[in-house]
Amino acid sequence: MTTQSATAPHSTSEMPPRRRAAFEFVLDNLVWFVLAIVLAVFSLTIPDFLQIGIFLNILQNSTFIGIIAVGLSLTLIAGHMDLSIESVMALAAMVIALMFGTGGAGGGIVLEPGWLYFPVSLLIALAVGAIVGTVNGTLVVRLGINAFIVTLASYIWARGLVVALSGGRSVYGLPDAMRVMAVDQILGIPLLAWMLILVYIVFAFILAKTPFGRHLTMIGGNETATYRAGIRVGAIVMASFILSGMLAGFAGWLLASRTAGATANLGIGMLFQAFAAVVIGGVSLKGGSGRLSGVFAGVLLLSSIQTAINVMGMPPHYTQMIQGGLVLAAVLLDTMKNTVRRYYL
Amino acid sequence: MKTLLRSITGAILAIALAATAVTAAAAADMKGKIYYLVPTLLDEFQTGSIDAITKFMGDVGYEVVALDGQNRTDLQLSQIDDVINLKPSAVILAAVDFDAAKTGIEKMRAAGIPVMIFDRQITSTPSDFTSVAGTVEIGHVAAEQITRLLTEKYGSAKGKVLQILGDPGDPYTLEIQQGFEEKMAANPDVTIITHPAMQWEATNAGNIAQDQLLTNPDIDLIFVHAAHLAVAVAAVLEAQGKKPGDVMLVSSNGAPVGLDLIRKGWEQVEVEQPMYAQAAALAMFADKVVNKEKIEPGTYDVTGLESVLTIEDWGPNIKIPGAAITKDNVDDPKFWGNLKPPSEPVMSVK
Numbered sequence: 001m002t003t004q005s006a007t008a009p010h011s012t013s014e015m016p017p018r019r020r021a022a023f024e025f026v027l028d029n030l031v032w033f034v035l036a037i038v039l040a041v042f043s044l045t046i047p048d049f050l051q052i053g054i055f056l057n058i059l060q061n062s063t064f065i066g067i068i069a070v071g072l073s074l075t076l077i078a079g080h081m082d083l084s085i086e087s088v089m090a091l092a093a094m095v096i097a098l099m100f101g102t103g104g105a106g107g108g109i110v111l112e113p114g115w116l117y118f119p120v121s122l123l124i125a126l127a128v129g130a131i132v133g134t135v136n137g138t139l140v141v142r143l144g145i146n147a148f149i150v151t152l153a154s155y156i157w158a159r160g161l162v163v164a165l166s167g168g169r170s171v172y173g174l175p176d177a178m179r180v181m182a183v184d185q186i187l188g189i190p191l192l193a194w195m196l197i198l199v200y201i202v203f204a205f206i207l208a209k210t211p212f213g214r215h216l217t218m219i220g221g222n223e224t225a226t227y228r229a230g231i232r233v234g235a236i237v238m239a240s241f242i243l244s245g246m247l248a249g250f251a252g253w254l255l256a257s258r259t260a261g262a263t264a265n266l267g268i269g270m271l272f273q274a275f276a277a278v279v280i281g282g283v284s285l286k287g288g289s290g291r292l293s294g295v296f297a298g299v300l301l302l303s304s305i306q307t308a309i310n311v312m313g314m315p316p317h318y319t320q321m322i323q324g325g326l327v328l329a330a331v332l333l334d335t336m337k338n339t340v341r342r343y344y345l
Numbered sequence: 346m347k348t349l350l351r352s353i354t355g356a357i358l359a360i361a362l363a364a365t366a367v368t369a370a371a372a373a374d375m376k377g378k379i380y381y382l383v384p385t386l387l388d389e390f391q392t393g394s395i396d397a398i399t400k401f402m403g404d405v406g407y408e409v410v411a412l413d414g415q416n417r418t419d420l421q422l423s424q425i426d427d428v429i430n431l432k433p434s435a436v437i438l439a440a441v442d443f444d445a446a447k448t449g450i451e452k453m454r455a456a457g458i459p460v461m462i463f464d465r466q467i468t469s470t471p472s473d474f475t476s477v478a479g480t481v482e483i484g485h486v487a488a489e490q491i492t493r494l495l496t497e498k499y500g501s502a503k504g505k506v507l508q509i510l511g512d513p514g515d516p517y518t519l520e521i522q523q524g525f526e527e528k529m530a531a532n533p534d535v536t537i538i539t540h541p542a543m544q545w546e547a548t549n550a551g552n553i554a555q556d557q558l559l560t561n562p563d564i565d566l567i568f569v570h571a572a573h574l575a576v577a578v579a580a581v582l583e584a585q586g587k588k589p590g591d592v593m594l595v596s597s598n599g600a601p602v603g604l605d606l607i608r609k610g611w612e613q614v615e616v617e618q619p620m621y622a623q624a625a626a627l628a629m630f631a632d633k634v635v636n637k638e639k640i641e642p643g644t645y646d647v648t649g650l651e652s653v654l655t656i657e658d659w660g661p662n663i664k665i666p667g668a669a670i671t672k673d674n675v676d677d678p679k680f681w682g683n684l685k686p687p688s689e690p691v692m693s694v695k
Contacts, residue, residue: 048560057559061552103605104389168392170573170602183584190584259547260580261602263573265387268544310540310556 015344023344027337031281031297031330038301042308049311059193062303064089064258064267066196066296067251069274069281070203071244073295076278077207078240079220079287080140080147084154085248086271087162088132090262092125092252094162094171097262099124102173104261105166117177125253126246132158133245137238155271163264172261181257192254199247204292216240220287276323277302280330301326376406377434377635382424384441384465385416388545389573389600390620391439393681394464397621398437401628404690407434407635418442425449428458434635435459435473437627443467443516459634461627464618465517468659473634475662476626478618480517483597483667484524490614490669491525491566492532494593503534504565507557509550509578510541511570518570521597525568538564542574551577558585558592566593572603572615572682579611599670604682607675615670620681622647622665628691630661645694648687649679 015023026033043050068085075082100117102108111117132154139150181191207213215236218226227233256262281298283290305322381398383391399409412428414421421441428436429452436453438460440446447470453460459473466477492502508525511518522539529535538557542550550569558564558581569575575596582592589610596603599617606612626647633640640661642654647665654663670680678685 051559053559054556057552057555061555064548104601163386168386169389170576170600172576172602172605179580179583182580255548258580259551259577260583261576263387263389263547263576264392265544265546267548268387268546306552307556310553311560 024341027341028291029293029297030333030337031294031301034333035297035301035304038304042304046308046312049308054307054311056189056193058300058303058307059196060190061307062299063192063196064251064255065270065273065277065302066299067199067254068248068270069277069295069299070199070292071247072274072278073281073283073290073292074203074207074216074240075147075244076283076285077220077287077290078216078237079223080237080240081151081285082133082136082241082244083148083151083271084132084136084158085244085251085274086267086269087155087158088129088245088248089252089255089270090162090266090268091132091158092128092249093256093259093262093266094166094252094264095128096121096125096178096253097171097174097256098165100175100178101171101261102175104171104173105169106171106173106261108173111175114175114177117175118180121178121256122250122253125249125256127249129245129247129249129252130242131245132248133242134238136245137241140241141234141238162262162266166262166264168264170261170263174256174260179257179260181254182260192258195250195254199250200292200296207292212236212239217288220284220289222288273302273323276327279327282330282334298330375408376632377408378431379407379409379435379437379631380428380431380433381409381411381437381463382414382421382428382439383411384414384421384439386413387416388571389602390464390571390598390618393600393684394439394620394624397624397681397686398463398627400686401625401691402631405628405631405693407628407631409437414441416441418445421446422449425453429453429456432456433458435461435631437461437463438467438472439463440465440467444469459637461631461634463627464620464623466662468657471658471660473637473660474627474630474640475657475660476623476665477662478623478665478667480520481524482664483616483618484521484526485528486616486667486669487521487568487595487597487614488525488528490616491529491568491595492535494566494595494613495532495535498565498593501534502532505536505538505561505563507554507561507564507567508537508539509553509567509569509574510539511545511574512543513541515545521570542569545571545574547574547577550574551581554578554581555585558582564592566595568595570596571598572596572600572606575606575612576602579606582611599668599680599682601682601684604670604675604680607670607672610672613671615675615682617668617670617680617682619650619665619667621679621686622650622652625687625691626652626663626665629694630663632693640694648691 071085072082099107099109136150136154139145140147184191215231219233277298278295281295386392395411402409412424418441436458450460450470450472462472462475495502495504510522540553567578594612595614597616599615603615642656645652650665652663652665
């Protein structure tokens with residue numbers, strides 16, 4: 001009679017360190033490999049897909065979902081969530097469009113000199129996000145209400161406020177200084193794409209290299225233990241909600257620039273795409289783990305699929321099916337990854 | 346503290362009583378209350394229609410209460426159930442879903458409540474009055490205009506057209522597509538590429554235009570099914586360094602944003618839905634509908650537009666002609682996009 005050993009044939013003791021490091025690298029960056037494969041398949045099979053312009057479009061079209069996904073990741077890593085980001089983005093866009101837009105419901109406020117529109121509108125958009133973030137954070141941290149409920153309520157009231165403020169009317173005719181982000185390029189890359197890259201670099205650094213980032217991850221992993229270690233849990237969670245709101249406000253500012261105004265349904269549906277990107281990127285919904293590089297890859301993956309569908313003319317219903325399938329596949333991959341890690345490493 | 350609380354409670358009660366008295370007095374002057382079930386508030390045409398219907402119904406003595414269906418069929422059906430219990434003089438329905446609304450219409454009519462259909466024609470069940478521009482006809486007008494524009498450019502109708510629909514789950518956009526494509530079938534040299542902007546979201550329309558202009562740089566014209574989508578498309582064209590008219594733009598519904606794009610040269614034609622006239626027609630026939638009087642077929646003048654009323658299988662149906670707006674007539678106040686509602690009060694048809 002033979003018995004099978006409980007130890008895996010390639011367990012830690014047997015795997016050479018180099019191979020193990022490579023194995024870990026693949027597991028940590030699995031979503032990037034998936035993205036590379038998907039892009040390669042699209043490039044080989046879809047006519048006209050393989051060109052720089054398409055890849056720039058993918059990057060540029062990822063901007064808004066990508067930036068709100070960072071805010072969502074921060075709150076998820078802290079063990080909470082922020083469902084209000086989509087509506088906050090729309091609210092920030094609508095507020096600045098209503099103030100400075102010259103057409104539709106726009107108030108057409110004039111600033112002299114003209115370049116002032118740029119910083120003033122940006123500050124207002126960030127302030128709108130910060131205010132909603134503070135409200136969310138206060139209700140979650142001070143009153144101990146579940147973040148799901150609080151931010152779901154904000155998701156609803158902020159969208160309602162967009163409709164109420166605009167009366168359902170569109171706003172257009174933003175000053176040129178506010179459209180710089182959508183029109184200009186640096187080194188042939190649209191400014192919107194640069195903003196996306198910048199946000200990811202800054203927040204990846206914050207998460208990995210600063211005490212705030214490390215504490216955020218610790219809180220998501222075990223809030224009680226972190227509190228007992230003397231870390232100001234409440235302040236850090238509050239900061240994550242404020243940052244999430246400000247990032248949504250920033251995305252709204254860029255979105256207004258991109259669409260040259262705002263409509264009552266601006267950005268609708270982006271929350272779910274941001275969630276999909278975050279899950280695909282490997283951020284744990286239970287909190288305590290997740291890296292923004294994975295989220296970035298997740299956003300690019302979704303945008304690549306959308307662009308591929310735009311280019312090849314596939315019926316749009318498939319977009320949602322593919323995105324849903326991808327989220328499921330990501331969760332399965334994550335589970336498999338953990339099993340493989342336990343088994344081999 | 347008790348005194349303060351008592352004072353506040355007293356003040357609230359006084360205000361509530363006063364408000365009730367004012368409302369009751371106002372209601373006494375009215376013939377009745379009509380509920381307008383609007384499909385969404387995230388669309389300028391729909392929000393504008395609330396103001397127009399409220400104004401015109403006020404002219405003929407009815408108070409209007411609008412309920413937002415939030416683009417949800419289930420919510421609109423619930424609103425119908427609620428409204429039935431309120432026993433209004435009539436209900437104006439702009440359906441979220443043409444087919445799903447059928448049972449709701451039947452329920453209301455069975456409860457003795459007259460139902461007027463606005464903007465989104467429902468032919469699967471009888472109603473008491475229908476006022477529409479005709480979505481298929483909007484597609485026809487768009488096709489005629491696009492054929493003209495391409496012929497002016499090339500000497501004959503040929504070239505490439507990118508058609509950007511609204512949400513593919515919305516029958517409104519699908520009917521415009523149907524009307525557009527059945528007319529364009531007569532132009533075999535025109536290639537039509539069709540993509541939907543999910544959830545009528547402007548960013549999606551912009552992204553589609555951006556991707557398509559890259560893979561099909563020879564696109565001559567972009568036809569979008571709503572003016573607010575045209576704004577995002579024009580923004581993309583501008584960001585790509587194109588000048589107004591380099592790629593022609595045609596849109597439908599006649600919203601203020603579309604008219605502004607025509608003035609700036611980005612858009613060549615806007616196919617208008619005659620919202621003011623559609624709303625005015627409801628008010629003109631409201632008394633007859635509420636009192637269940639016979640409605641005569643024929644030609645009627647609705648805010649200056651010659652409109653034909655026919656008796657169809659689904660009931661009296663007035664069709665208001667949609668118009669093509671170009672730079673030559675863009676400032677005409679009759680277009681709802683100029684936001685100048687007719688000052689003359691609407692009169693009931695006797």
